[in-house]
Amino acid sequence: MTTRVIIVDDQAMVRAGFAALLAAQSDIDVVGEAPDGAQGVELSRRTRPDVVLMDVRMPEMDGLEAARRILGPPPGGGGSASAGEHRPRVLMLTTFDVDDYVYEALRAGASGFLLKDAPPADLIAAVRVVASGDALLAPSVTRRLIADFARQRPATRGRPALRLKALTERETEVLTLVARGRSNAEIAQTLVLAEQTVKTHVSRVLTKLDLRDRAQAVVFAYESGLVAPGE
CATH class of the missing domain: 1.10.10.10 (Winged helix-like DNA-binding domain superfamily/Winged helix DNA-binding domain)
Incomplete structure (x- = not known):
C-alpha cells in the first residue's frame, strides 16, 4: 500500500528536499505541502494523509498547535473522534535535539520526532515506521528528550x-x-x-x-x- 504524506515546514528548500526524497520511493506519495501550521491543518483535513511531517517552529501557527488540531476532535465535534474517523500520524521535525515543543507534541499524540539533519534513509524509515502504526522512539535522542523534560516536571x-x-x-x-x-x-x-x-x-x-x-x-x-x- 502507498503511504500518503504531507510536509509542513516554513522553509521552501526543506519542503522541496523532503518531497523529492520521499516521492522517489515507490511506496510513498507526497500529496501536499504547506508553509505554516494553519495551512498544514487545512491541508491535512483536505487531503487526509497517512503521515504529516510537521516542523516544530513556524510562523502563524507552530507545529505543536497544528498537531493538536490535527490529532484532536474535529471543529464543532465537541468530543473524541469516532472510532472510524481518519487520523493521520504526525512526525515532528526539529533542528534541536532537545525541544520542549516536541515533548508537548508527543503528549498531544504525535508519533515521534526526527532531527532535520538526520540521514535521508532515516527520514524514509521514519515515515514507514509511523505509517505502520508504531512510534518513532528508537533513537536515543528521543529517549533523552522525554527524560529531560520529565525530570523538569515532578x-x-x-x-x-x-x-x-x-x-x-x-x-x-x-x-x-x-x-x-x-x-x-x-x-x-x-x-x-x-x-x-x-x-x-x-x-x-x-x-x-x-x-x-x-x-x-x-x-x-x-x-x-x-x-x-x-x-
Missing part, C-alpha cells in the same frame, strides 16, 4: 498513577521496558517471552490506558512515576 500524582492499577503485573513490566526505549524483540528477550506475546501485551497496555501509541506510553510512564529519569 511525577504526576492522582489519576495517571491510579490508572496503572488497571494493568497486570506483566503488563506493568512491559510498559516499564517500553518506557526505557526497548523494542519488542528486546522486551521479549528480557522477559523470556515470544515477541508476538509482547506485542499483545503492548496492545493491551495501550487499550487499558487509552493511549494512542508507544510515544504516549513513554510519556505516561514518566508522568505517572512508574519510571524515573536516569534509572
Whole structure:
C-alpha cells in the first residue's frame, strides 16, 4: 500500500528536499505541502494523509498547535473522534535535539520526532515506521528528550498513577521496558517471552490506558512515576 504524506515546514528548500526524497520511493506519495501550521491543518483535513511531517517552529501557527488540531476532535465535534474517523500520524521535525515543543507534541499524540539533519534513509524509515502504526522512539535522542523534560516536571500524582492499577503485573513490566526505549524483540528477550506475546501485551497496555501509541506510553510512564529519569 502507498503511504500518503504531507510536509509542513516554513522553509521552501526543506519542503522541496523532503518531497523529492520521499516521492522517489515507490511506496510513498507526497500529496501536499504547506508553509505554516494553519495551512498544514487545512491541508491535512483536505487531503487526509497517512503521515504529516510537521516542523516544530513556524510562523502563524507552530507545529505543536497544528498537531493538536490535527490529532484532536474535529471543529464543532465537541468530543473524541469516532472510532472510524481518519487520523493521520504526525512526525515532528526539529533542528534541536532537545525541544520542549516536541515533548508537548508527543503528549498531544504525535508519533515521534526526527532531527532535520538526520540521514535521508532515516527520514524514509521514519515515515514507514509511523505509517505502520508504531512510534518513532528508537533513537536515543528521543529517549533523552522525554527524560529531560520529565525530570523538569515532578511525577504526576492522582489519576495517571491510579490508572496503572488497571494493568497486570506483566503488563506493568512491559510498559516499564517500553518506557526505557526497548523494542519488542528486546522486551521479549528480557522477559523470556515470544515477541508476538509482547506485542499483545503492548496492545493491551495501550487499550487499558487509552493511549494512542508507544510515544504516549513513554510519556505516561514518566508522568505517572512508574519510571524515573536516569534509572
